[in-house]
Amino acid sequence: QVTLRESGPALVKPTQTLTLTCTFSGFSLSTSGMCVSWIRQPPGKALEWLARIDWDDDKYYSTSLKTRLTISKDTSKNQVVLTMTNMDPVDTATYYCARTGTTGKIDYWGQGTLVSVSS
C-alpha cells in the first residue's frame, strides 16, 4: 500500500524559507522509474507542479520557480524534502507530495498540508 504524508509549518513569515518533508511508504525511491513530485494549490485555484526528484537523483524544477526551489531525498528514510526560499503571501497554498512517473502519471498523492504566508 502506497502512502505519502507531508509535514512542515502551517505558517511562515514573508521572506522566510519554507521546508517541507514528504514521508512515504509502499515503494522505494531507489527503484528505477520511481519519482516524487511536489505540487501546490492556492485556495480556490488550480494545481501547479513545483519540482520532481527521480530514483537516480535527477531533479527537475518549475521554470518559473526554479531559483527558489531545492528538492532532495533521503532514500534510507523514505523522505523527500522541498525548500522554497523568500516566501510571499502569494505562496499561500496546500502543498502536496505525490508519487510520479517520468512521463506525467501522478498515481498517489499525500493528503496535502496548508501553508499560509503572513506576517
Place this chain on the structure above:
Amino acid sequence: QSALTQPPSASGSPGQSVTISCTGTSSDVGGYNYVSWYQQHPGKAPKLMIYEVSKRPSGVPDRFSGSKSGHTASLTVSGLQAEDEADYYCSSYAGSNNPYVFGTGTKVTVL
C-alpha cells in the same frame, strides 16, 4: 509553460454524459500521448482517473474515458452519478525540462 485550457464549468443530469476539454499546444498535449485526468472533491487530494490519454487505473469505473485529437484532450463521464460532482484537472507531459503542466480546472455539477 502556460496552463492547459479547460472550461470553468460543465454540468449534466444523473445518467447523462458530460465531456470536458483540455487544450494545449504542440509542446505538451499535441506532442505526447501522456495526458492524465484527476478528480478532486472539496478538501481532498486529487485522484488519478485517466493516464496516457485513455488508460484507467484499477478501481476507476469504466464510465470515465479519455481521448485526444491534435492539441486537445477530452474526458467523458458517462452515466453521471452524484458522486461525480467534483473539480477535474487535466495534465500533460511537456518535455524533460518541465515535465508537468496542469489544466485550469473544470467544476462538474450534477444537476
